[in-house]
Amino acid sequence: MVRFTRQNFLKVFMTAFSGFFLFLGSGYVQKTVSAQQAITPSTGKVGLVGIAIKQEENTGRLIVETVFPNSPAAAAGVSEGDIIVAINNVPTQRMTPEEAGSLLRGHPNTPVTLAMERAGTQQAYKISPNRELVSGEVALFGVSIRQEEGTGSLIVETVFPNSPAAGVGVSRGDIIEAINGQSTKGMSPERAGELLRGQPDTEVALRLRQPTSRRVLEVETRRAILNLNE
Template sequence: MDVTGKSLKRILLSLAVFCILITGPGIACAEEATTQEKEILFSDYFKSMMDMAQDKYKGEITEKQMLEGALKGIFSTMDSYTVYYTVEESQDFFTDINGSYTGIGVVMSEVDGKIVIDKVYPSSPAEEAGIKKGDVIAQVDGKSVENLSLEEVAGLIKGPSGTKVVIGVLRNGTDGVIELEVTRRQIIINPVTHKIEGDIGYIKLESFNSNASKAMEEALKQMDKNNIKKIILDLRDNPGGDVGQAVSIARKFVKKGLITKLDFKSESQKDEEYYSYLEELKYKLVVLVNENSASASEILAGAIQDTGSGILVGTTTFGKGKVQNLYPILTPEAVEKYRKETGETFVNGYDLLEKHGIYPSDEEIIGWVKITTGEYYTPNGRMIDGVGLEPDVYVENEPEGKYKILEGVEKLRKVTKPSLNAQSEDVLNAEKILSALGYDVDTPDNLMDEKTVKAVAEFQRDCGLYSYGVLDFATQQALNDKLDELLLVKNRDKQYEKAVELLEN
């Protein structure tokens, strides 16, 4: 979401609604100084510190940069959920909440200094252009991205809707850079995927962005159309989001009664209680949770558990029982301007909007603050911050990182017999398999060095093969067999299997 390029009036309207939904009313009274003397003392002190910094610092720095640094410092002294965002930094946050942005439709991560495509959204420009999960970005518009950070690469890829960008990727199994032209456009992030297996429906909810409830409705329509009454709702690795979306979804699964209560510190914010009006449960429900199910996920899962509307399967959840409000912060010039106009001091743009109906301009907003303002309780009055929800049925899956090295691995081709100092893709794949099996090969590469030869010899001995460190065809076949076994374990979802078992029985 481009904050600076759109009307702040529209943003404030939409976010005012969002803040009410996520954490209660986003309005507080104008700031009150305890005494005029203290206000003057603090103001003079802060101004003197900025003057001293500008006088002594041998470098270039603006008053705005110092002010933003001070704001970051103030809010960083609070809990880890309280954050000050500059206008530029806030764009990513708004993208997560709004569920839309202008781009090509990929999720990227930085792995060992390389920018890797983790996900390609269905029907996105990236998918249409041929970009695939696992691709490594090498170039953007002909410019090498070597030594660039994830944020810098993302900045090169971003651009206005309708414009084109050429992404150069490296792909396993191909030689050289593949150049793919992509046309940027608005991307609507659908956080819901679903499938039907037999008489059981599976719904994966990745986040509670502004599209979540509508997407869930569409998924449930498909379930109803196919007469599905047994559902697995997957909240694993869901970090949360808009509480309003969580409440809306809860009303589709939770029996009539309290869903959650939000308790705020400030007297200016009324505590909120949200209810379900579902007279009769429509589905037999199992909810999958893990240590990364947090916040709004825990509100939904906690309501389902406390009301007996379903069974929780997996591991203990994250334990985020706090709620935050989002506030636009006025620039010092805007604070002074509106003090003269209203006779009151406002630093929070929502205060100005609520009390006087005034919408600050884009230029009058220096940044945004996401601040913890309260906590939530489950229907049974549990406050799970730092504790999490214990599942009804505890089931652990294999740690994801254990098999991450197998991503993109291919079976050995049995064409050559690599030995010491040989270089090939078969060597790389052999090293990945050996590493996953626990043999010491350092970081897998294409080179059959002495350490790899030693690991191959150990593997051969363990398998009853002739132990001499050469990747002969018998050894390659043994490694391929082990890869099949590893992938079965890697891809086995014991939590999902338990959910199916519970629904079938």
């Protein structure tokens, strides 16, 4: 078993994808987006709204899972559980998290219009916050993942440099078979993201299968704090 503890911050900006954890305006991280898929290195600056979303299984609705403190969304009064009805006047019905992320992210100080429905009520409201570089820290494993069509397997799409995943030898194309002892068979990327993220410096264990050699790799590492604004 290999252990890796990351102490330094990784420079990142959120882009559409990961989530499950999905960062709106970034896209958390593909049927749904997991947190891991939300984090992508960038040479430019990406403006975000400052919320994490999840896609409701039965209805497909996009739901606000987290509102980051001091974000444009927080300032506009968005609450956890609110339903995203439209983005820039485009209805979110049948919209994938990737598509939502591509609409939400953009250059800092540019506006994005969200039509929302208040959680637990039929109250509708509309906001047009400016995208900003959102402050906040999230503990992640350091990969983006996608779900393979046909098999439903969760595949490592990207391994971020200097991340915990890179430190324990995870490679692009590896198949994730289990997370923290839980099989990924039938698991959505959203659920995988929930298992991969957590408190800083907490352990996460994965079983992976390398696509060419079929060799099984068991890794155990610690989630890293990613400074989203550094």
